[in-house]
Amino acid sequence: MNFYSKIYQESGFSKYWTQTIFWLVFYALNFYFSPDEISLSKALLWSGGNTLIFIIAVTINLKVLLPKFMLRQSIFSYLALLIGISLLLTPFITLFNVWIRNDYATHNHNPLVQAHFHFINLVIVTALSSLVRIPLEWLKIQSEKNELIAKNMETELQSLKNQINPHFLFNTLNNLYALTLKKSDLAPQIVLKLSDMMRYMLYECNESEVYLEKEFQYIENYIEIEKLRHASESQITLHFDPTLYTKKLAPLLLIPFVENSFKHGLQASLEKSYIDIQANCINGFLEFEVTNSKPPSMPGIGLAPKTGGVGLDNVKKRLNLIYPDQFKLVINDQPDYFSVSLKIKLKDSPND
CATH class of the missing domain: 3.30.565.10 (Histidine kinase-like ATPase, C-terminal domain)
Known part of the structure; x- marks a missing residue:
């Protein structure tokens, strides 16, 4: 557990680059699986638009929804909000895809079918981001608790150790005093x-x-x-x-x-x-x-x-x-x- 706690407690700079690399890979995968019938420029735009909407969904999930869920321990409220955010973003990603592919629209690219597909993808990706973050948050909380316990123990031990010194000194000085009285x-x-x-x-x-x-x-x-x-x-x-x-x-x-x-x-x-x-x-x-x-x-x-x-x-x-x-x-x-x-x-x- 200490190993993963250290991973979580990495510097802000390292976290920034981890997230950046993840979204660059996500963008690259979108580009790789972009429709064959669209041009290179539209493929780049298509990949960027999809990635941006997923970034918005995951950010709202991790920054707003998940903290409230973890604080209140309400799984049903969280799932309802997660579905709500996905529904809210689905029209945007669907319309964006229709706009990119409007010259090639066929029955295979029915907007309703696309909306259903994008909604499921949004729910899956945001839910997966929670499954990654929840263990890390738990490790963070446990690490903070362990640090607090260790600090409290160290303080108490030091206090107890400090009590020993005057206790011993008191007894020894009494002995020394008795001997000096007897010269x-x-x-x-x-x-x-x-x-x-x-x-x-x-x-x-x-x-x-x-x-x-x-x-x-x-x-x-x-x-x-x-x-x-x-x-x-x-x-x-x-x-x-x-x-x-x-x-x-x-x-x-x-x-x-x-x-x-x-x-x-x-x-x-x-x-x-x-x-x-x-x-x-x-x-x-x-x-x-x-x-x-x-x-x-x-x-x-x-x-x-x-x-x-x-x-x-x-x-x-x-x-x-x-x-x-x-x-x-x-x-x-x-x-x-x-x-x-x-x-x-x-x-x-x-x-x-």
Whole structure:
């Protein structure tokens, strides 16, 4: 469909020449089938007159009748108008032909017979012009709709992506602030990690897809920052399948799940808090799972906690926009743990 849409959306100059060539061919065919008994000059005139009347019929059809038909979806009104225009033009083309051939009029050139013949030809040619134009108009409308949908999706995706940056920055600056209050020597390390992460967000995440190796590095930097401010007894397990490194995915889709796990999984009220992050490649699918401990007194943390739920709500919207019907998201909210499992079909890099 895109190929034919491009054909339709050709420049005005190209359309002009296409129509000109068509009518020149039409004129040539008229001249070729002109009556043998008329002179060359009259054959040229006969062909030109017939072509002109057909141009008028087709132009009225395409510029006036067809747009009204397509707008109102009234086939019967359109056919009535088409027949009416053909009837209106039939006397002109008939009289023109009688005038051209008046010196050779016989019973074979009866004006009534000619009128019937020209009327049928006018109806057929104008109807054929509609059969050509209707699919092209439909393609044009579909192309415009697809462009509008794509623009709306791009705008919404950009808006959602823009929400991620301040959300992450807000959380990290809170961490940095807590360490500076303690006058911790770890603050400079956080600043360096934060610098790497911001560089990735500013220069890499403008692409529609990024290599998972870079996305995983971003997650590792985030985890390192979180480790600096959490108790050493917290257990954090991380595994990334190396075969995923050359695969591509929309940027910043995975980090909200990790952020959510740190927010709820490492609570001071938990004796043994843990977070387990696994990313594996199975049969061409990314299977990403994050499991974290949860205080028994915290029912249903879900994907939209009361505060700070921007990231997870955001990622669900992005998944629906970028990978409609191509992903599976499973939430398992138990009394003592919470897990999120995401499965997405991956694309190979061009070099694979």
